[in-house]
Amino acid sequence: MNTSELETLIRTILSEQLASANVKSSTGVHGVFATPGEAIDAAHQAFQRYQQCPLKTRSAIISAMRSELASHLAMLAEESASETGMGNKEDKLLKNKAALDNTPGIEDLTTTALTGDGGMVLFEYSPFGVIGSVAPSTNPTETIINNSISMLAAGNSIYFSPHPGAKNVSLKLISMIEDIAFRSTGIHNLAVTVNEPTFEATQLMMAHPKIALLAITGGPGIVMMGLKSGKKVVGAGAGNPPCIVDETADIVKAAEDIINGASFDYNLPCIAEKSLIVVESVTDRLMQQMQLFGAVQITGKDVDKLRAVCVIDGLANKKLVGKSPVTILRTADLPIPAKIPRLLIAEVKGDDPLVICEQLMPVLPVVRVKDFDAALTLALQVEQGLHHTAIMHSQNVSRLNFAARTLQTSIFVKNGPSYAGIGVGGEGFTTFTIATPTGEGTTSARTFARSRRCVLTNGFSIR
Ligand code: NAD
Numbered sequence: 001m002n003t004s005e006l007e008t009l010i011r012t013i014l015s016e017q018l019a020s021a022n023v024k025s026s027t028g029v030h031g032v033f034a035t036p037g038e039a040i041d042a043a044h045q046a047f048q049r050y051q052q053c054p055l056k057t058r059s060a061i062i063s064a065m066r067s068e069l070a071s072h073l074a075m076l077a078e079e080s081a082s083e084t085g086m087g088n089k090e091d092k093l094l095k096n097k098a099a100l101d102n103t104p105g106i107e108d109l110t111t112t113a114l115t116g117d118g119g120m121v122l123f124e125y126s127p128f129g130v131i132g133s134v135a136p137s138t139n140p141t142e143t144i145i146n147n148s149i150s151m152l153a154a155g156n157s158i159y160f161s162p163h164p165g166a167k168n169v170s171l172k173l174i175s176m177i178e179d180i181a182f183r184s185t186g187i188h189n190l191a192v193t194v195n196e197p198t199f200e201a202t203q204l205m206m207a208h209p210k211i212a213l214l215a216i217t218g219g220p221g222i223v224m225m226g227l228k229s230g231k232k233v234v235g236a237g238a239g240n241p242p243c244i245v246d247e248t249a250d251i252v253k254a255a256e257d258i259i260n261g262a263s264f265d266y267n268l269p270c271i272a273e274k275s276l277i278v279v280e281s282v283t284d285r286l287m288q289q290m291q292l293f294g295a296v297q298i299t300g301k302d303v304d305k306l307r308a309v310c311v312i313d314g315l316a317n318k319k320l321v322g323k324s325p326v327t328i329l330r331t332a333d334l335p336i337p338a339k340i341p342r343l344l345i346a347e348v349k350g351d352d353p354l355v356i357c358e359q360l361m362p363v364l365p366v367v368r369v370k371d372f373d374a375a376l377t378l379a380l381q382v383e384q385g386l387h388h389t390a391i392m393h394s395q396n397v398s399r400l401n402f403a404a405r406t407l408q409t410s411i412f413v414k415n416g417p418s419y420a421g422i423g424v425g426g427e428g429f430t431t432f433t434i435a436t437p438t439g440e441g442t443t444s445a446r447t448f449a450r451s452r453r454c455v456l457t458n459g460f461s462i463r
Pocket of ligand 1: 162163218220225236270432433
């Protein structure tokens with residue numbers, strides 16, 4: 001046996017011994033524990049061992065996730081749609097694939113160095129510890145895949161608080177990730193959760209001293225709860241993305257992009273077009289073109305019927321969130337066309353509840369405005385300072401630039417469907433955690449890492 005073979009053998013034996021010791025100390029099964037306290041303690045022990053591993057160990061987990069989860073994505077998409085009763089399995093599969101294939105790994109953690117007569121300064125990204133990650137019901141599996149890759153790449157372990165409404169599929173996925181991480185590292189409990197992920201469990205998690213960082217992906221209530229915890233929070237909150245179309249836009253392309261974006265997963269993504277603000281000279285043409293691409297226009301008194309079922313007391317009717325256009329038409333007691341519609345559109349005023357409320361339904365209110373200035377003014381009101389997402393179709397570069405600068409959204413998509421802003425059919429990496437109120441924007445591994453400075457005095461400058 002040569003030296004290299006001997007080294008491999010010793011490594012294998014050590015890894016097996018560590019693994020079996022870890023199994024014995026673990027009370028959770030496949031990362032699922034009875035209480036948040038037990039789960040967080042186990043994840044903290046896992047972090048302490050993971051912290052000593054080389055970067056290639058982190059890469060090994062991510063490579064294994066990318067290859068081993070691929071064949072399960074369709075099942076996860078189907079179970080996610082059926083358990084939550086929201087969205088559709090085809091689009092959920094696309095979202096799962098984007099999360100798995102296009103979330104950056106350790107390459108996101110770039111090191112920078114300063115050198116001079118006084119020596120050398122290194123700035124490096126290092127882990128926080130155990131991250132408490134709250135996932136929404138609207139994107140359950142894609143958020144867990146995306147956050148797992150980002151957070152494990154940054155060297156953390158993770159306690160997940162999945163949405164109770166997506167409990168079964170989330171627990172199944174977290175267990176799969178924990179198994180993959182264990183097989184790649186010999187460390188158990190790098191990804192954990194509890195068997196009953198209740199709101200109370202989330203509250204306990206947020207108060208737990210061993211949670212080093214909170215990453216909260218959800219509506220305003222849960223993000224606010226995290227912000228009150230006293231911990232550092234990466235808060236990915238609600239949005240209400242307006243889409244502006246001016247008279248210079250390529251109307252055919254705009255119509256197709258808007259339908260694709262606003263109908264994607266029945267409008268569940270927080271980045272999806274939630275209202276359309278169109279300069280009056282092209283409004284009719286755009287709406288006609290959208291109908292050619294599969295939209296159905298609701299008019300007259302039928303708009304009142306549609307509004308009455310979609311928005312109740314100023315809030316989205318939870319029973320219709322993420323439902324298909326046919327279900328929404330049926331609930332509103334409106335006729336169902338022979339050709340299955342992809343999106344419902346209705347012309348309304350700028351202050352209509354359909355415009356102001358984040359509906360998360362394939363219902364797109366259309367507002368006709370005098371000119372670009374009026375469109376931008378209304379878009380600012382509709383976005384409500386959430387700093388989330390806006391979309392604009394125009395060939396006028398100055399206007400595109402001015403709108404992006406004025407709206408100050410974390411994502412601004414020019415001449416494309418909204419999902420191009422999260423790396424689906426557009427340039428850039430994918431994320432399903434867009435940190436809006438706290439300002440980190442489209443998150444990746446470096447968002448979940450601490451920036452640290454390491455100084456060597458009087459050395460290592462070779463200039
Ligand atoms: P939600 O706020 O109902 O739930 C989000 C998570 O918070 C869930 O895990 C839920 O269990 C938990 N939660 C909610 N209220 C809680 C409470 N009082 N105590 C403890 N835990 C609580 O959101 P949802 O309906 O699942 O998701 C839709 C919302 O999330 C939309 O507003 C959408 O815009 C937003 N969202 C934002 C992003 C982003 O990246 N910015 C991504 C996805 C969804």
